[in-house]
Amino acid sequence: MAQQVKTKATFPSVKWFEAVKKIINNDDGYKRFGTCDASVGIKVPEASKYFVITFEAFEVGDVKETDERAAEDTDFWIEQTYDQWQEMITNIADNGKADLGHTLNTLDVEYPDGLARSNDGYRRDLFYRFNQSFQHFFDATSQIETKFAK
Amino acid sequence: MSDASTTEIPPELIKVAEEKDIPLDLIRRALALGFPPDAIRQQMSMPGVTAEAAEKLIAEQEKIRSGGEITIPEEVLTLAREKNWPEELLKRALKLGAPTAMLIQQMNAGITAEQASGFIDQQEALRGGGDGAPQLDLSWMKVPTEWGMRVIPGKKGLTVNMLNVGTYADIPDIWPYHTEMPRGAHPIPGLPAMGYTIYEKAELWSENAGDLYEEAIQRRWRPSTDIPWESMEDLPDAVEKAVCQLCTHISERALVAGDIVGGWLPEMSYGYHEVKLYLSVAEFDVARWFEVFRKRALSNGGGLGIQAPGYFHRTLIDARAWTEASAALHILSSSQLMMLFQIGHYTAHNEAERKIFSYCIEDVARQRAYGSQHLKYFLTKHSERRGEISHLLNKYEVMLEYEWNADEPLRGALMILLGGGASEEQIAEGASKLEYFRKRWANDYVDQLAAAGLGERREKVHRSIKHYISEPEEAAAAAA
Structure with a gap:
């Protein structure tokens, strides 16, 4: 049996998110959840790294590095x-998907200000409405050989 | 009239013809005249039918069809005068192939000319055109609706909202029709009303309803097979009982939510089908909650727990307007349900529970999305009623909090789940965590109200909820 060759990428970087996007856009399992439409900011403040990912219909669209303000304008x-990101991604890599203590939902309730934040309660609810699509997206990072920048 | 020499005879007719000694050529001629095979078989099966009589009947029909005079036998004409059957009616019957003997039999049996005429109308309609095709009134094809529509599917397929093009995109502020007619169809004047009571768009509309319908349909799930039930294992007795009490509580709320939405759906007119479509699926969502939590309670050694006091449920059922019911159900109650689902997910003991609560979080978030955007639309159109909505929310918040305080089994179960057991220390830890979740819920609830355009509720919510609300400075500091 041929050994699976994992994409290598460094977190956080556009290359890393693009690698996840490529996996997801070839994954029928992701499409089965249904359409998912949201612009999602990613913030890693300690590394001063900010991204915006566009989820559109049955696939992941644009991934771009931005500034903090643009990441919040989503x-x-x-x-x-940074440590929490590393722990979540490592947990997913170790288990093939997030264990019960590291799902997006669990982390969201564990953080006093939530994992998903917004300036608008209605728009923040997209995190809950499409939650399993986002979880599937991050679970797909188990297929990447992640190197951490720090 | 088709060519009799090439007409094929169905096998069942050949069989009857052979039994009655009727030449097959006669059958072909009858078929070519347009008589249905069933009618020919019935005629041949009648007592006393001979080849000569059949030949006479068919020859007469061929004469009539080729434009010849219809001859009414004298004995039929005499009886018809006696029975008040007009001559024209007899000619129509004979043209249809009615045997003389049958006409005499019908008249003697007391069939009136009016009854006969009705039957002959039907037969003529069925045989219209002379080739067996019924004659249709096709004036309906000239219906004055917009025609030539060719909506093209997009990235998400062919969605309900994509059909809102041209005049089909006209969604009036007041729907003028009182029947079940779909929006965009042409009405028939004078049809009786269906008894709807909501005809104003502002009273039910939400801009996201069409999208929510598609979303709910796509994200449907099956408790029977989508939940890995095999992942469940025995839990400590107190924990299992706590899970089952939570399941009982949610099942009950699902039933009430179903009753409320189901009660209001028949009130909503069809001008706003996007809303009716979404709420129909939301009904399905709550039925599924009832199903899945009953299944969880009865599949791991436990059972159902104790009923909730139900003060809040009874207040909800008494709502006098849909906007009121929706704000209380889809914003206030659903926000608290979101908290319960989050606690369920956070304390999940296995993959089955994790999946159940993950699915439910998606479902309830859609309901909040409808609730907040409907209220926003309503307030945009009826800004003068902000005070009234705020007043109503006061009432529902009081009742929800009263229910919360009265429902010790629910609160106890949540503490046991959050503390991991029923020891004194575990319950103390659970109580502390429950306060944390209550604070999250209270802030989440006022955020939802703000999204609906009622930001001022942050200052006006019931004191037992306000107690948890982060002050603006605190919120800013936390965000910094």
Whole structure:
């Protein structure tokens, strides 16, 4: 049996998110959840790294690196400390998907200000409405050999 | 009239013809005249039918069809005068192939000319055109609706909202029709009303309803097979009982939500089908909650728990307007349900529970999305009623909090789940975590109200909820 060759990428970077996007856009399992429309900011404040990912219909669209303000000018943004990002991604890599303690939903309730944040309660609810699509997106990072910048 | 020499005879007719000694050529001629095979078989099966009589009947029909005079036998004409059957009616019957003997039999049996005429109308309609095709009134094809529509599917397929093009995109502020006619169709004047009571767009509309319908349909799930039930294992007795109490509580709320939405749906007129479509699926969503939590309660060694006091449910059922019911159900109650689902997910003991609560979080978020955007639309159109809505929310918040305080089994179950057991220390830890979740819920609720355009509720919510609301400075500091 041929050994699976994993894409190598460094977190956080456009290359890393593009690698996830490529996996997701070739994954029928993601499409089965249904359409998902949201602009999602990603914040890694300690590394001063900010991204915006556009989820559109049955696929992931644009991934771009931005500034903090643009990351917040989205439907909602996902914010964690660098260590929390690393722990979540490592947990997913170790288990093939997030374990019960590291799902987006669990992390969201564990952080006093939430994992998903927004300036608008209605737009923040997209995080909940399409939650399993976003979880599937991050679970797909188990197929990437992630190198951490820090 | 078709060529009799090439007409094929169905096998069942050949069989009857052979039994009655009637030449097959006669059958072909009858078929070519347009007589249905069933009618020919019935005629041949009648007592006393001979080849000569059949030949006479068919020859007469061929004469009539080729434009010849219809001859009414004298004995039929005499009886018809006696029975008040007009001559024209007899000619129509004979043209249809009615045997003389049958006409005499019908008249003697007391069939009136009016009854016969009705039957002959039907037969003529069925045989219209002379080739067996019924004659249709096709004036309906000239209906004055917009025609030539060719909506092209997009990235998400062919969605309900994409059909809102041309005049089909006209969604009036007041729907003028009282029947079940779909928006965009042409009405028949004078049809009786269906008894709807909501005809104003502002009273039910939400800009996202069409999208929410598509979303709910796509994200449907099946408790029977989408939940990995095999992942469940025995839990400590107190924990299992706590899970089952939570399941009982949510099942009950699902039933009430179903009753409320189901009660209001027949009130809504069809000018706003996007809303009716979404709420129909939301009905399905709550039925599924009832199903899945009953299944969870009865599949791991436990059972159902105790009923909720129901003060809040009874207040909800008494809502006098849909906007009131929706704000209380889809914003206030659904926000608290979101908290319960989040606690369920956070304390999940296995993959089955994790999946159940993940699915439910998506479902309830859609309901909040409808609730907040409907209220926003309503307030945009009726800004003068802000005070009234705020007043009503006061009432519902009081009742929800009263229910919360009265429902010790629910609060106890949540503390046990959050603390991980029923020891004194575990319950203390659970109580502390429950306060944390209550604070999250209270802030989430006022955020939803703000999204609906009622930002001022942050200052006006019931004191037991306000107690948890982060002050603006605190919120700013936390965000910094």
